[in-house]
Every structure is written in structure tokens, then in C-alpha cells.
Amino acid sequence: METVFDLAPAVVPVVVLDHVEDAVPLARALVDGGLTAIEITLRTPAALEAIQSVALGVPGAVVGAGTVLTPDHVAAAAAAGARFLVSPGWTDRLLDAMRGSGLPFLPGVSTATEALGLLERGVTDMKFFPAEAAGGPAYLRSLASPLPRARFCPTGGIDADRAPGYLRLPNVPCVGGSWMLPQDLLRARRWDEVTALAAKAAALGGS
Numbered sequence: 001m002e003t004v005f006d007l008a009p010a011v012v013p014v015v016v017l018d019h020v021e022d023a024v025p026l027a028r029a030l031v032d033g034g035l036t037a038i039e040i041t042l043r044t045p046a047a048l049e050a051i052q053s054v055a056l057g058v059p060g061a062v063v064g065a066g067t068v069l070t071p072d073h074v075a076a077a078a079a080a081g082a083r084f085l086v087s088p089g090w091t092d093r094l095l096d097a098m099r100g101s102g103l104p105f106l107p108g109v110s111t112a113t114e115a116l117g118l119l120e121r122g123v124t125d126m127k128f129f130p131a132e133a134a135g136g137p138a139y140l141r142s143l144a145s146p147l148p149r150a151r152f153c154p155t156g157g158i159d160a161d162r163a164p165g166y167l168r169l170p171n172v173p174c175v176g177g178s179w180m181l182p183q184d185l186l187r188a189r190r191w192d193e194v195t196a197l198a199a200k201a202a203a204l205g206g207s
């Protein structure tokens with residue numbers, strides 16, 4: 001089955017969107033900068049409609065849903081056209097729902113025990129959240145040897161300076177974050193500047 005890591009370049013922008021009408025220009029700005037896999041978090045009332053607008057209106061984008069917390073979120077995100085699902089943690093119920101959706105998904109972990117729980121259930125691809133607070137690259141480096149099958153997308157507190165420290169780890173195919181989407185640029189709808197920041201972020205992944 002296709003995984004999130006097959007869909008995503010090395011950097012996944014994490015979007016918190018207040019206004020639906022910003023979804024398409026924002027996604028275009030990110031895609032123009034080379035960030036084609038876009039996680040829109042289900043943290044705002046605008047999120048589901050935003051996912052739908054991007055899925056329908058930005059052909060170069062692969063839009064996913066973040067902050068997926070419940071089976072209802074899974075169903076709503078899939079119905080809106082999300083192509084992948086990301087959650088900050090996991091429960092058996094949530095995992096069953098994500099699996100049942102048929103979409104690629106990244107459940108979140110922040111400890112070796114939680115990662116082991118996913119591996120036991122046949123899930124090798126996970127999000128490491130909150131990455132900086134939970135131990136940063138040193139923690140993930142320490143997991144590589146005892147848990148060689150686990151692959152992580154760290155997110156939470158990562159910025160352009162910190163991302164390379166994760167991306168050079170063998171168990172990290174991509175990182176996520178919102179550092180290329182500063183609130184002042186979004187509020188002012190300065191999409192060209194978002195594209196410039198996105199291009200810098202995309203370059204962190206090499207070519």
C-alpha cells in the first residue's frame with residue numbers, strides 16, 4: 001500500500017487555517033515553492049471545507065488532514081477528499097478507523113513503547129510528536145538501532161535551522177512543521193513570500 005512517505009517530499013507544511021477562502025491561494029503558494037504534500041489540521045471550523053477546496057482546486061497538491069483525533073474525523077476528512085491522515089497520537093479505535101479508510105496514515109508517537117505498539121500492529125510509518133519537546137533528533141537517533149523498522153516524520157517545534165538535524169537521520173524520511181507559514185504573512189495574504197519560504201524549506205530536502 002502507498003504510504004505517506006511515498007506521497008510526501010522531505011518537508012510537509014502543517015497548516016492551521018481560519019478562512020476557507022485562503023485555502024486555495026495558500027496551497028498554490030506552497031506547491032509553487034515545491035511543497036506538494038500539505039497537511040491541513042482539523043483544528044479550525046474552516047478545515048474540512050479547506051481540504052475540499054484544495055483537493056478540487058489545486059491539482060498539483062496532495063492534501064491531507066492533520067490533528068485527526070477520532071473515527072468521525074477520519075470519516076469527515078476522507079469525505080472531504082483528504083489523501084492522507086496524520087494524528088498526534090493513537091488509540092486502537094483511531095487506528096482501526098484510519099486503516100479502514102484505505103488512506104495512508106501517520107499515527108503519532110513520542111516514546112519507544114508507543115512506537116512498539118504500532119510495530120506490533122504492523123504499522124511502521126509514524127509521526128514523532130511533539131518532536132522538539134519529546135527529545136529531538138537525539139531521541140530518534142537512539143530509536144534507530146532497537147527499532148530498525150520504524151520510520152518517523154517528526155513535527156512540533158521544528159524550524160528551518162532544526163529540520164536538517166532530523167533529515168539526516170536514517171529513520172526520518174520527512175519532517176513536518178509550520179515554520180514556512182508565519183501568521184503575519186498569512187494574515188496579510190502575502191502568498192509570494194510564503195512561496196519563497198516554502199522554496200527554502202523544500203531545498204532542505206535536497207533534490
Ligand SMILES: O=C(O)C(=O)C[C@H](O)[C@H](O)COP(=O)(O)O
Nearest residue numbers: 066067087088155156157177178
Ligand atoms: O496535531 C497534529 O496532528 C499536528 O499536526 C501537530 C502539528 O504537527 C504541530 O503542531 C506542528 O508543529 P509546529 O511546526 O510547531 O507548529
